[in-house]
Amino acid sequence: AQKVTQAQTEISVVEKEDVTLDCVYETRDTTYYLFWYKQPPSGELVFLIRRNSFDEQNEISGRYSWNFQKSTSSFNFTITASQVVDSAVYFCALIRRGSQGNLIFGKGTKLSVKP
Amino acid sequence: GAVVSQHPSRVICKSGTSVKIECRSLDFQATTMFWYRQFPKKSLMLMATSNEGSKATYEQGVEKDKFLINHASLTLSTLTVTSAHPEDSSFYICSARTGTDTQYFGPGTRLTVL
Numbered sequence: 001a002q003k004v005t006q007a008q009t010e011i012s013v014v015e016k017e018d019v020t021l022d023c024v025y026e027t028r029d030t031t032y033y034l035f036w037y038k039q040p041p042s043g044e045l046v047f048l049i050r051r052n053s054f055d056e057q058n059e060i061s062g063r064y065s066w067n068f069q070k071s072t073s074s075f076n077f078t079i080t081a082s083q084v085v086d087s088a089v090y091f092c093a094l095i096r097r098g099s100q101g102n103l104i105f106g107k108g109t110k111l112s113v114k115p
Numbered sequence: 116g117a118v119v120s121q122h123p124s125r126v127i128c129k130s131g132t133s134v135k136i137e138c139r140s141l142d143f144q145a146t147t148m149f150w151y152r153q154f155p156k157k158s159l160m161l162m163a164t165s166n167e168g169s170k171a172t173y174e175q176g177v178e179k180d181k182f183l184i185n186h187a188s189l190t191l192s193t194l195t196v197t198s199a200h201p202e203d204s205s206f207y208i209c210s211a212r213t214g215t216d217t218q219y220f221g222p223g224t225r226l227t228v229l
Contacts, residue, residue, distance in 0.1 A: 033216055043206060045159075045220035091158065095216060102149055103218055107158045 002027045006106035021077045021109045023092030031097040034075045040088040082113045117143045119211050121221030136194045136224045138209030144189035145211035153206045165192045199228040
């Protein structure tokens with residue numbers, strides 16, 4: 001069975017702080033994709049990143065960085081120097097590569113960045 | 116990234132009426148689209164998988180006669196909530212999958228049934 005766990009329900013930080021959102025997954029598949037999506041108050045889910053299970057290189061995009069570790073089945077997301085605009089619910093998701101099925105979502109982490 | 120539109124963004128209707136929500140992939144063709152429902156402060160709940168040219172696959176507990184899905188083309192899927200009732204009020208989100216297994220989401224439709 002596949003499962004994604006985001007243990008942090010809500011996180012509150014002050015602007016300019018760094019914050020890490022945790023994501024732990026379970027799967028028996030050897031090839032899969034992991035995703036992060038951002039859902040701001042407007043409601044639309046914004047695609048942030050897709051990571052192939054074969055690629056364990058960490059990725060950085062501006063203030064965002066992702067740490068993928070297969071050994072611990074984790075795909076954590078760090079925002080550096082957080083801003084108020086980063087306030088949103090963040091979802092981690094998993095899908096077996098080539099699957100015709102759906103994404104398996106975590107329950108989301110609500111991040112509040114206060115000025 | 117790919118763009119998915121959803122229309123309308125907000126709809127208020129009377130109990131017993133039907134409401135149609137459109138989901139379009141604007142710059143890519145999507146053989147598969149998904150429909151989700153999201154309750155306040157909750158994660159997304161998959162309602163059905165919509166495949167172009169074939170019948171939708173509904174998740175357990177989702178009434179297919181109440182939530183009609185039509186995927187008539189590679190860029191358009193529609194969800195019709197038939198005989199809507201107040202308990203159908205929710206945020207409905209669609210997504211379209213690209214050839215790289217990535218799902219892009221529409222902006223969502225907030226349905227309020229009076």
